[in-house]
Amino acid sequence: MAEAVHTQLSSGVELAVLELPHRRAVASEIRMLTGVVNEPGDKLGLAHLVEQSLDKGTQNHSGRELQDAFDEIGSGVNSWCGKQSSGFTSLCLPEYFGRSMELHSEFLRTPTFPQESCDVAIELARQELMALEDDAQGLADKHIGMQAMGPLLGRHTIGETDTLATITRDDFESFWRSNYCSGRMQVSVAGPMSLAQVQDVIEKQFSGFGDQSQTHRDSIPVEFNPVTTHHHKETEQEHMVIALRGVPKSEADYSTARLLMGVLAGGMSARLFTEVREKLGLVYWVGGWQEHPRGAGLMYFGASTTPERCAKTYETMLAELVRVGVDLTQEEVDRARTGIEVRSDIRGDVTRALCSEMADDLMHFGQPVSRALKLERLKNISVGDVKQFCEKYIKDAPRSVVTLGPKALES
Amino acid sequence: MADQFTITKLSNGMNIAIERMEGVKSVAAGFLVQTGARDETPDLAGVSHFLEHMCFKGTPNRTAAEINIDFDRIGGNPNAFTSHDRTFYHGLARSADFPKQLEILADMMNSSLPPDEFDMEKNVVLEEIAMSNDRIEHVAFDLIVESVFKNNTLAWPVLGYDRTVKALTRDQMNHYFRSRYTPANMVLVVTGAVDPDEVIAQAEKVCGHWKAGERRPDRTKPVMGKGIVQKTIDRFQQQVVAITFEGPGATHPLHDTAEAAASILGGGNSRFYWNIEQTGLAPYAGAYRLDFGDCGLFILMAQCDPQNADRVIDALRDEAKSFAAGPVSDDEIQRVKNKRRTGLAVEGESPHHRLVQVMDDVDYRGEPRTVEDRIAAVNAVGRESLREYFDAFPVDGEGLLVSVGPLQSSAA
Numbered sequence: 172m173a174e175a176v177h178t179q180l181s182s183g184v185e186l187a188v189l190e191l192p193h194r195r196a197v198a199s200e201i202r203m204l205t206g207v208v209n210e211p212g213d214k215l216g217l218a219h220l221v222e223q224s225l226d227k228g229t230q231n232h233s234g235r236e237l238q239d240a241f242d243e244i245g246s247g248v249n250s251w252c253g254k255q256s257s258g259f260t261s262l263c264l265p266e267y268f269g270r271s272m273e274l275h276s277e278f279l280r281t282p283t284f285p286q287e288s289c290d291v292a293i294e295l296a297r298q299e300l301m302a303l304e305d306d307a308q309g310l311a312d313k314h315i316g317m318q319a320m321g322p323l324l325g326r327h328t329i330g331e332t333d334t335l336a337t338i339t340r341d342d343f344e345s346f347w348r349s350n351y352c353s354g355r356m357q358v359s360v361a362g363p364m365s366l367a368q369v370q371d372v373i374e375k376q377f378s379g380f381g382d383q384s385q386t387h388r389d390s391i392p393v394e395f396n397p398v399t400t401h402h403h404k405e406t407e408q409e410h411m412v413i414a415l416r417g418v419p420k421s422e423a424d425y426s427t428a429r430l431l432m433g434v435l436a437g438g439m440s441a442r443l444f445t446e447v448r449e450k451l452g453l454v455y456w457v458g459g460w461q462e463h464p465r466g467a468g469l470m471y472f473g474a475s476t477t478p479e480r481c482a483k484t485y486e487t488m489l490a491e492l493v494r495v496g497v498d499l500t501q502e503e504v505d506r507a508r509t510g511i512e513v514r515s516d517i518r519g520d521v522t523r524a525l526c527s528e529m530a531d532d533l534m535h536f537g538q539p540v541s542r543a544l545k546l547e548r549l550k551n552i553s554v555g556d557v558k559q560f561c562e563k564y565i566k567d568a569p570r571s572v573v574t575l576g577p578k579a580l581e582s
Numbered sequence: 583m584a585d586q587f588t589i590t591k592l593s594n595g596m597n598i599a600i601e602r603m604e605g606v607k608s609v610a611a612g613f614l615v616q617t618g619a620r621d622e623t624p625d626l627a628g629v630s631h632f633l634e635h636m637c638f639k640g641t642p643n644r645t646a647a648e649i650n651i652d653f654d655r656i657g658g659n660p661n662a663f664t665s666h667d668r669t670f671y672h673g674l675a676r677s678a679d680f681p682k683q684l685e686i687l688a689d690m691m692n693s694s695l696p697p698d699e700f701d702m703e704k705n706v707v708l709e710e711i712a713m714s715n716d717r718i719e720h721v722a723f724d725l726i727v728e729s730v731f732k733n734n735t736l737a738w739p740v741l742g743y744d745r746t747v748k749a750l751t752r753d754q755m756n757h758y759f760r761s762r763y764t765p766a767n768m769v770l771v772v773t774g775a776v777d778p779d780e781v782i783a784q785a786e787k788v789c790g791h792w793k794a795g796e797r798r799p800d801r802t803k804p805v806m807g808k809g810i811v812q813k814t815i816d817r818f819q820q821q822v823v824a825i826t827f828e829g830p831g832a833t834h835p836l837h838d839t840a841e842a843a844a845s846i847l848g849g850g851n852s853r854f855y856w857n858i859e860q861t862g863l864a865p866y867a868g869a870y871r872l873d874f875g876d877c878g879l880f881i882l883m884a885q886c887d888p889q890n891a892d893r894v895i896d897a898l899r900d901e902a903k904s905f906a907a908g909p910v911s912d913d914e915i916q917r918v919k920n921k922r923r924t925g926l927a928v929e930g931e932s933p934h935h936r937l938v939q940v941m942d943d944v945d946y947r948g949e950p951r952t953v954e955d956r957i958a959a960v961n962a963v964g965r966e967s968l969r970e971y972f973d974a975f976p977v978d979g980e981g982l983l984v985s986v987g988p989l990q991s992s993a994a
Contacts, residue, residue: 193605195927227860234860238851239913245920247928262928294862298887302865304819305718405817407712439638439650439660449646452702455710477712506654513657516676520606521932 175529175539176366180374183353183383187529187539188369189361191522197268197362198526201259201275202534204357204387205350207326208255214338214346216330220292221346222252227288230281234288237278246271252328254464255391256357256534262523265363269372276376279351289340299329308475311410311575314402315471316462319414319571321394324464352381357533361526388537390419390466397569401579409481409576410473413488415568417461417468420535426548427560428461428468433507434557435459435495436472440506442491447474453484465535470564478578485580496561501554508549515542584952588778589944592786595794596765599944600781601773601936609680609774610937612672613691614945616769617762617798619742620666620735620874628707628742629750629758631664633695635703636755637671638662640696641689649690658683664740666727667801667874668945674934677775681784684772688788691763700752708748711741719885721815722822722986727872729811730826730879730982734804764795771941774933803876810983812990821888821987823895825902827977829880832873832946836974838959839967840880843977844869845918847905848882858897863890867898875946880977888989895983903978910968922960926953 175189210217227234241248244267250259259279261271303309317325356377360369395416418424435442436459447457457474472492476484518524519542532539574580588600618630638660639646653660656679662671671690675683714720724739731737741747770789772781806828830836848854848869858867864886872879882898929935930953940950951959972978 195931196924235851235856239917242851242917242921243913245922245924247921247924263924264927288860291860291862295859295865298820298865301819301887302885307716406716408709408716438654438657440647440654445647445650448706449650450702452705453709455706455713475713476709480709506651510654510657513659513676513679517608517659517674517934520608522928 174541177538178366178370180370182374182378182380183385184356184358184373184377185385185533186370186373187359187533188364188366189525189529189539190363190365191361191525192363194362194522195264196262196522197265197360197364198523199261199268199271199358199360200526200530201279202256202357202530203259203279203351204256204355206253206255206257207328208323208391209350210326210346213334214342215326215334216296217338217342217346218257219252219328219330220289220296220338221343222250222257224284224288224292224343225282225347226278228283228285229277230283231277237274240274241271244270254324254326255387258530260523268364272372272376280380282347284340284343284347286340289343293335293338296329296335297332300332303329307404307406307408307410307575310402310404311412311473311573314400314575315412315414315571315573318396318398318400318573319393319469320464321396324391324393324467352383353377354382354384355387357530359526359530359533361522361529388465391464393464393467393469395569395571397571399572399580402573402575404575404577406576407477408475409478409574409578410475411481411485411572411574411580412471412473414571415470415565417470417564419466419468420463421466424560425468427552427556428470428564429511430504430507430549430552431495431557431560432459432461432470433510434499434503435491437507438510442495443472443488446491447484447487451483451487453480453487457488463535478576481574481576481578482581492565496558496566499554499557504552504554504557511549512546515546586952587950588782589949590782592765592790594765594790594792596789596792597769597944598782598785599769599771599940599950600776600778601940601950602776602778603774603933603936606775606931606933607677608674608933609677609683609772609776610672610674610933611680611684611687611770611772612670612937612941613687614769614771614941615669615763616667616767616945618665618667618669619738619740620801621762621798622735622758624738625746626750626754626758627738627746629755630669631740631742632704632707632747632750633755633759634662634664634669634671635707636695636700637690637693639699639703640694641692642694643689646696646699649686652682652686656682658686660687666736666740670941672937680776680781684784685788691768693759695752695756695759697752704747704750707741708744711744711747714741718815718818718820718822718986721813722824722883722984725811725813725986726824726826726881726982726984729984730807731804732807734802736804736874761796762798765789765792766795766797769941769944771937771944773936773940801876806982808980808982813986814988814990815986816988818987820885821891821985821989822883822885823891823898824881824883824984825895825898826982826984827880827975827979829871829878829975831876831878832942833875834878836967836971837873839963839971840871840878840975841922842915842918842960842963843905843968843971844871844880845922846910846914847901849918851917853901853905854898857901858884858894863897864894867894880975888987891985891987891989906972906976906978908969910965912965915964915968919960919963923957926956926960929953
């Protein structure tokens, strides 16, 4: 497979293109380097509201006309708002790529934020907060995020009921003017298109879009709070999440962390699944995952179980987190490595997955990183390296724990 | 039959469907077992799904741990799901590891249902039921199916009930397993970077000796229930409201028209999106289809603030009536067709997506369709077929109204 090409455009946009001549569709992802960390403290939820409202009306089209225009070319579009970036993705046939970017440019550069749309967005966000109360796992994730990352990085995308109530249409416009510009844009494109073809389209559509100087590529420190909290909820299951400090994607230890997560939670034979579910039958769901704000890393381990099994589940998870640093085997490391390699190969068959991975690379490394290089880094990691990592980041490391459900953990 | 497909039978009669895909490195493979929750008796509700769990728990050749380890040694990404009418075990691996992947999957189809694992796994299934009970949309979906299909075996949830799973014995499961997991009820599906001849030879080696067995009993087509069903659950904050109508089954000629109708009414950039969600009435409102081989449902569903529930029900009904009364513009139809075509083109790249599509086609239609066949079916949708659809499957009648959440809806 060809390597991605990375270039800095005169418009200020950072562009990465992976040319895949035989694919049927083009996947693109525009990342605007702004998210919840850029919200004023009394306007939490604003970044998400702006991201949701950009395509609800422009100087030339109503929101409905704009979305109809995307549908006319069969472009599957989506958007999301994160901590430090907001994403706008598109999937279309190559002949419509230019039109898709033209439409993206229109709503990113000339949104009008109709009053009625802003009011609706705020009302829907209020209702989404209500829906979150019915999503115990999502709620536990919200609490652990705040606890493990601190008041800035731990902000929840939807905001809070009281902050949503203070947001006005002027806030939408002000946030957009301050945070949306070509200097904060990273564009990734994968599919049957050359760099020259893509570059022409992007330059044409985004030249002169606000501030071209590159900003907002700095890291924000995590404020880790090593406490255990319980959040009462009338549910059948108790949800628990354990957070530990991890490493950023840009650090050398990241590949070791990746391998360790594979050992603990990567496959059917991973430790947590084996010990908590397979051997003891304590849970249906147990897992582990990482989160990476730019320049930081967190490791999470979670499970859901009925209250009478909660203590045993928690103890077993903690015991495994410690034990893995003691009796880890070469066979386990090899399996975890194989799992990562195969998943990488399989992702290579899916255009949008390649595009998304490239967008992540731009965010964390400032350039695309070949899959071969990522896998090469994994190859050199030994059992000893992983054990050393466990000693440093897990064994006696401070933990932040959230439980949510009918019963607190017994101390 | 298009060139990329190879459809054949093993010596014991088991069907195999293979799609050779160019330009990919991976291979997806799966065993379709044509039995699911609707093929159970009421006292065994949940056995198909519990059995799916047990097939990972040990065989005469491997313990549960060995199954997991062997899959992970090749990065095999195994998984399985059970629905009302099928159980599907599948994996995705590099093409070089396909023989091993197939051998492990085939071994699992001969589970020993280890007695010492049975009670342990029962706890896991009970936890899965508890998890589902904490999700309002799952509770609502189960209530829709239970109410619309009452008096039919489609009525109970795929997971079964707490009481039926607790009461289930290993002997009961074993009897069900031996009668259903036979070549007469199974299809091997393989998609991706493979040589069909090698797949067939490998399949003959690992499955060819299985005894043919008997076809499972015929299914009874349900009669759709109507009326109003409400369930008050105080611990939820939101209300889920749903109006369910009869829809076409998976093989009905109007199947793709139903897909377009659902998309126009309740997909992205749809009538529900603009006239319900974007008026602030409800954050989630959609139109969904549930297909089986012999019947189908067309479901209008929303999650909302309980105080908006009555207005949301009215809005769902009004939009459906207005849609059925027409007119529907050609542009509106074309837009949803365009989106679907792009989606199909992209899905056509992935061995895993194709595995599920080919499996679905083989199960319901008896033969697979190419991506181009699917796109042609989408292209055939138009104003006339929509008119025909609404005549055959009206959405402006009473239907079945289900409401779940803290309130009882007065509009009901």
